[in-house]
Amino acid sequence: MTLLADYTTLGLGGPAKAFTDAPAEAALIDAVQAADAAGEPVLILGGGSNLVIADEGFPGSVVYVNTRGVGYAAAADGQDGVDVTVAAGEDWDDVVAAVVAEGLAGVECLSGIPGRAGATPIQNVGAYGHEVAEVITSVRVFDRRTSQIQVIPNGSCHFAYRTSFFKRHPARYAVLAVTFRLTRDTRSMPVKYAELAAELDVRMGERAGVGEVRSAVLKIRARKGMVLNPGDPDTRSAGSFFTNPVLDAEQFARVAAAATVPVPRFDAGDGKVKVPAAWLIEHAGFGKGYGAPGRARVSSKHTLALINAGGATTADLLTLAREIRDGVRATFGITLDPEPTLIGATL
Numbered sequence: 001m002t003l004l005a006d007y008t009t010l011g012l013g014g015p016a017k018a019f020t021d022a023p024a025e026a027a028l029i030d031a032v033q034a035a036d037a038a039g040e041p042v043l044i045l046g047g048g049s050n051l052v053i054a055d056e057g058f059p060g061s062v063v064y065v066n067t068r069g070v071g072y073a074a075a076a077d078g079q080d081g082v083d084v085t086v087a088a089g090e091d092w093d094d095v096v097a098a099v100v101a102e103g104l105a106g107v108e109c110l111s112g113i114p115g116r117a118g119a120t121p122i123q124n125v126g127a128y129g130h131e132v133a134e135v136i137t138s139v140r141v142f143d144r145r146t147s148q149i150q151v152i153p154n155g156s157c158h159f160a161y162r163t164s165f166f167k168r169h170p171a172r173y174a175v176l177a178v179t180f181r182l183t184r185d186t187r188s189m190p191v192k193y194a195e196l197a198a199e200l201d202v203r204m205g206e207r208a209g210v211g212e213v214r215s216a217v218l219k220i221r222a223r224k225g226m227v228l229n230p231g232d233p234d235t236r237s238a239g240s241f242f243t244n245p246v247l248d249a250e251q252f253a254r255v256a257a258a259a260t261v262p263v264p265r266f267d268a269g270d271g272k273v274k275v276p277a278a279w280l281i282e283h284a285g286f287g288k289g290y291g292a293p294g295r296a297r298v299s300s301k302h303t304l305a306l307i308n309a310g311g312a313t314t315a316d317l318l319t320l321a322r323e324i325r326d327g328v329r330a331t332f333g334i335t336l337d338p339e340p341t342l343i344g345a346t347l
């Protein structure tokens, strides 16, 4: 019996009823198809870095995506750039390191994000002012409804902040490969995040070397416990546990009225603003390290990461998450949404 705790970055999750390691695309498709035909629930598992799995485990078939392969080609439509097509099972940060070393710009700000390439379109991973939606040209999928392989162009992925068509319809597609359009340029994408600009000593909107940006991002992430480190319990998380709420003017006014200091906000378009969930959590009384010592607690490096300090169960983690969500709601009238995918569990 495979214990899923061994496959999640939280180190949490009970047993899988069935578990298939899929090192090749055909094995991945076969395993998904066989489980679908048998009417078994399916969990497609990458690096387990965005999953909270119940202590009871998963009562179906877990398909572990282990495919490999990275291909470089001149941009398919004759435009400038290089199309990099990556198998779903490739480690994402290995891919970023390789393309940065090749002198290709586009994903350097997404350095250090755990997990596999095939999961990047699922929640449109993003960090430091950039997200994969900016550079994905297409996603190659196995469509579980039609049993066909399909290539879905960016415009049909419905990417938005930490979500996509794939996240909204989890039972429809298995991602097989992702194609990214990168630029042959040793200068980075424009720096859009103040903390990164300060680390690089550049002005907002300026560019720096792609390698320099990668190093700076890894440095900032390490300070926040956002790079996996087996020796550091503060990194035993699923990354940010809550998404940053996007508020209309009335909701923001309510938050501002409840606060005793100015509330940070970022323009989110359409007259809306994004407020850092970490700020709301901290100002609702849940500081760094809050929680049960040795069990589930807030990271001591980053308020937005809930961690397994060693002896936690998924139930402990969810109890803490609910306490924080309810505390933020009671203080500011805003309900935070979880970012990771919850399996066999709800908040």
Ligand SMILES: Cc1cc2nc3c(=O)[nH]c(=O)nc-3n(C[C@H](O)[C@H](O)[C@H](O)COP(=O)(O)OP(=O)(O)OC[C@H]3O[C@@H](n4cnc5c(N)ncnc54)[C@H](O)[C@@H]3O)c2cc1C
Pocket (backbone or CB within 6 Å): 009, 043, 044, 045, 046, 047, 048, 049, 050, 051, 065, 088, 113, 114, 115, 116, 117, 118, 119, 120, 122, 123, 124, 125, 126, 127, 170, 173, 174, 175, 176, 225, 226, 227, 228, 235, 237, 238, 239, 240, 341
């Ligand atoms: C320390 C830490 C820092 C993080 N920092 C960030 C960050 O800065 N920005 C950010 O956006 N995220 C961040 N994350 C979250 C996470 O790393 C990303 O969401 C990542 O893309 C998840 O990849 P994974 O392979 O681990 O996916 P998993 O956790 O295995 O799966 C996540 C979801 O995607 C589905 N899935 C996975 N692979 C496939 C596939 N091939 N086909 C179909 N469905 C699939 C799963 O079924 C599940 O629903 C962080 C996590 C940690 C632990």
